[in-house]
Amino acid sequence: MSLSLYRKYRPLVFGDIAGQAHIKRTLENEIIRNELVHAYLFSGPRAVGKTTTARVFARAINCVNREEASSEPCNACEICTGMLGNHTLDLIEIDAASHTGVDNVRENIIAAARVANMLLRYKVFIIDEVHMLSTSAFNALLKLLEEPPASVVFILATTEIQKVPATIISRCQRFDFRKIPADEMKERLKGIVKKEGKALEEEVYDDVIRYSQGCQRDAESLLGQLLCLHEKKIDVALASLVLPHSNRSLILELLEQMVAKDTKQALASVDAMIEDGVDFEIVSDDVIEYLRYILRIQAGAGDTLSETAKTRAQLEELSREISAEQTIAMIEHFIQAQRDMRSFTLIHLPFEIAVIQSSLR
Ligand SMILES: [Zn+2]
Incomplete structure (x- = not known):
């Protein structure tokens, strides 16, 4: 159901795609002026609209x-309708993650690119996760990009631009997709809820947006699960039955343990997070966001935090138990941890060190 809701509301026109205003504007201008290039490269995090944009463009x-x-x-x-129903030979979508080899590039791309268009003005190749291609597959693709057949358009999409060879990148018009800002996400979610004839409490929207971390598809998938509940009005209590077990509650517990200098319990919380398979870069972001809130309270400056009143009250209580200097030191430990994570294979290790440093202060 959650996936079907996403499909049901998958944007069919540029106007319905959330966020990415700068990208939509440029692409739409190229379409209107008929100034297309042969190859586009869409890079950016997962679930922010790269493939959807590629399909609308096609x-x-x-x-x-x-x-x-x-x-x-x-x-x-x-x-x-032929493209929407996926029964046209002129729109070819390839998931490079499962077709990494050069043979696949030869069979699916080079051979197909040489065949004249059947119906469409432009034959379009959408190659998703293009960074997964092998070196020889990239070389084959590069030859094609260097001498592109007429009326063929390539749209390469990737979540890991650093793994795409510079020779490929230089042949493409590149667009960097960003995570969707909370207010734009909320606007689109509200539109869907309205169409479904339901109502969501404001805090539930905030929860959904926070859990989905700027990924529109994830937000709509979560929303789909909420809309499966039979009640017309969905409040926080009801939503908690569906929304993923909050890592944030674990993070709040972790903060309390560090403030209480309970290193043993704090490390047990980290173990629980490892078991949960959390992304420690994101968890570090969350810890830093909470600490920043605490720091601002300590500095006498209010701030908004899209959190429940209960969470804010817990953070306010913590702000009285440590000094501003201690809060700053903790923030610095976690910033350092985030930096170190990029060069460590064991990415929870820098996080653990930050937890220990924060508890032993
Ligand atoms: Zn049409």
Whole structure:
């Protein structure tokens, strides 16, 4: 159900894609002015709209009903419906993660690119997770990008731009997708909830947005699970039945243990997080965000934190138990941990060190 909600509301036009305003504007201008390039590279975190944008773009440049001054596909003509239904030979989507070898590039891309377009103006190749290609596959792809067949458009997407060879990058127009800002995410979620004839308490939206960390697809997937609840109005208590077990509550416990200098318990919390398979870079962000809130209270400056009143009260209590200097030292430990994580294979180790330093102060 959660996935089907995402499919049901998958954006079909640029206007419905959340965030990425700078990217949409440039692409839409290229469509209207008919100034397309042969290869595009969409980089950025997962679940922020790269593939969705690629598909809308593929339809827009081929749609037979598109008005000259518009950049939006009609989604109704034979071409659009063929692409939406995935039964056109001229839109080829390849998941490079499962087709890493050079043979696949030869068979699926080079061979297909040489065959004349069947129906569409532009044959479009969407190659997802392109960084997964092998070196020889990249070389084969590069040859194609150096001498692209007429009326072929490549859209390469990647979550790990640093693994894409510079020779490939230099052949593409590059767009860096960003995480979706909370307010834009909320606007789109509210639109979906309204269409479903339901209501969500404001705090539930905040929870969904926080859990999904700027990833629109994750937010819509969580929302889908909430909308499966039979109640028309979904409040925090009801939502807690569905939303993932909050790492934030673990983080709050961890903060309390560090403030109480209970190193043993604090490390037990870290073990629980490892077991949960948390992303320690994100957890460090959360710890730092909470500490920053504490610090601001200690400095006499209020701040907003999209957290429940209960959490804010707990943080305010902690702010009275340590000094501002101690809070700053803790923040510094976790900033250092984040830096170290990038060069450690065992990424929870720098986090553990920061926890110990913060508890032993
Ligand atoms: Zn159309």
